Amino acid sequence: MKTGRIEAFSDGVLAIIITIMVLELKVPHGSDLHALRPMVPVFLSYVLSFIYVGIYWNNHHHLFHATEEIGGGVLWANLGLLFCLSLIPVVTAWVGENFDAPWPAALYGVVLLMSAIAWVVLERAIITHEGPRSDLARAVGRGLKEKLSPLAYVAGIGAAFIRPWIAILLYAGAALAWIIPDPRIERRLRER
Numbered sequence: 636m637k638t639g640r641i642e643a644f645s646d647g648v649l650a651i652i653i654t655i656m657v658l659e660l661k662v663p664h665g666s667d668l669h670a671l672r673p674m675v676p677v678f679l680s681y682v683l684s685f686i687y688v689g690i691y692w693n694n695h696h697h698l699f700h701a702t703e704e705i706g707g708g709v710l711w712a713n714l715g716l717l718f719c720l721s722l723i724p725v726v727t728a729w730v731g732e733n734f735d736a737p738w739p740a741a742l743y744g745v746v747l748l749m750s751a752i753a754w755v756v757l758e759r760a761i762i763t764h765e766g767p768r769s770d771l772a773r774a775v776g777r778g779l780k781e782k783l784s785p786l787a788y789v790a791g792i793g794a795a796f797i798r799p800w801i802a803i804l805l806y807a808g809a810a811l812a813w814i815i816p817d818p819r820i821e822r823r824l825r826e827r
Contacts, residue, residue, distance in 0.1 A: 636706065638699045641713055648717045649692045655724040656681055656688075659731070677731035680743075683807055684727040687747065690813045691720055691754070701771045702761050712760035716753040722746045730803070740795035740802040747806060748788040755781075784809045 660681060663670035695716075702709075726746045729739040762772045791805035 636704060638702050638705055641705060641710065642696070642699050645695055645713060645717060646692070649688055649695075649720065652688055652720055652724060653685060656684055656727055659724065659728045676734035677728075679803075680727050680731035680734070683803070683810065684723050686810050686814070687750075688720065688723060690810060691716075691750065694754075694813070698758065698761070698771070701769075701774060703765060703769070705761065706764045708760045709757070709764050712753070712757040716750065716757050719746065719750040719753045722749075734803075735799055737796045737799055740799035741792045744788045744792040744795060744802055744806060747809070748785060748792070751785050751788065780812050784812065 660674070660677060663674055723746060726739065726743040730743050733739045758771070758775060762769060762775075765771060787805045787809040791802035794805060795802035
């Protein structure tokens, strides 16, 4: 199978995830700037989650641009990733409403960790389907970002029970590392 349908479906799901998150932003009660103060944690959690969904969307695009064909295993692995990402609006709203509470910050990290694991499963499913000589197999590896991100999520989960804001900073740091898409895939595609 070609990748067009899986890309279109994934784009639609990711767009819905972002839409659900933005719908959690409520109109402030009051007409002065002080009315915005209670919204700051909700808005900050939305921004971080929007960045994460954007990172996954961007890298998903690059991943499937380097993919020639898919099979059933890839379809299921992609659904696993989309499932994990679909949990982001729930934990985003929970963190936004309870910015200084440990459990929401910890569960946010669990969802990020699950999403990272699902990403690796999807990559491996594509490589298994296309073979070790595929463009993707030759382009990806286990770089520094791939190793540090899960560690940041695990550290954040633990830190959430000490100081939830430390957990959020760790998650934000991991996001900053991924804002620029993986250049290895683009380089490999230019070499075709």
